[in-house]
Amino acid sequence: MAETNADVLVVGGGPAGLSAALFARKNGLETICFDTDGTWMHKAHLFNYLGVDSIDGSAFMTAARSQVDSFGVERVEAEVTDVSEADDGFAVEADGEEYTASYVVLATGANRDLADSLGCAFDDEIVDVDVTMETSVENAYATGAMVRAEEWQAIISAGDGAAAALNILSKEKGEHYHDFDVPADADAVFGGMAEE
Ligand SMILES: Cc1cc2nc3c(=O)[nH]c(=O)nc-3n(C[C@H](O)[C@H](O)[C@H](O)COP(=O)(O)OP(=O)(O)OC[C@H]3O[C@@H](n4cnc5c(N)ncnc54)[C@H](O)[C@@H]3O)c2cc1C
Helix, strand or coil: CCCCCCCEECCCCCCCHHHHHHHHHHHCCEEEEEEECCHHHHEEEECCCCCCCCEEHHHHHHHHHHHHHCCCCCCEEEEEEEEECCCEEEEEEECEEEEEEEEEEECCCCCCCHHHHCCEEECCCCEECCCECCCCCCEEEEEEHCCCCCCCCHHHHHHHHHHHHHHHHHHCCCCCCCCCCCCCCCHHCCCCCCCC
């Protein structure tokens, strides 16, 4: 079985997973995001995502995927069939290949099977996480709909993914990490296109 190594493996590419992947990769971590495109966003139209007046859910996903692609996230369109603890982190199986990383972020929507098989503690039906979205398994995070009973909203999922990635970055850098940019950064990041 072929093996690929990264820093962070994100399972699920809805708002939670893509947000985690964006924050991690934008700040230098090699990040792979697996997705089967079953996101609820394809059924949604957003009027409640702060800063966005109105957008079709599928259009939102197209923009979000383009954004993470531009920062270099590797997106793999495949189902993750297994997540397990490995020597220095985690091993993920997808499409007959094995991927390893120090951190795993689960973002599988309402499906909590992988968190269960990994051995994450549950609180009733919900994956139990702390405020950084870390589960009872060290360096394994759970984000978005899978950590909530009913309060499912795109912006909450995106926030959960960001919180997980920032905690990973804080661990990696050894100090509390902020992903703060200022207006002068826009030219460097977007080559002057930011104001168009
Ligand atoms: C009809 C409807 C309307 C809605 N309207 C709104 C709205 O107006 N505003 C709002 O804020 N929210 C709305 N929502 C809710 C919103 O869509 C969800 O809160 C949001 O999509 C949750 O994001 P998530 O990333 O947690 O999970 P999801 O978006 O469900 O993403 C999970 C992803 O993980 C993938 N996945 C799962 N298991 C695996 C695996 N083993 N391997 C690889 N990939 C996997 C799935 O295919 C999916 O793409 C609506 C939902 C519905 C159903």
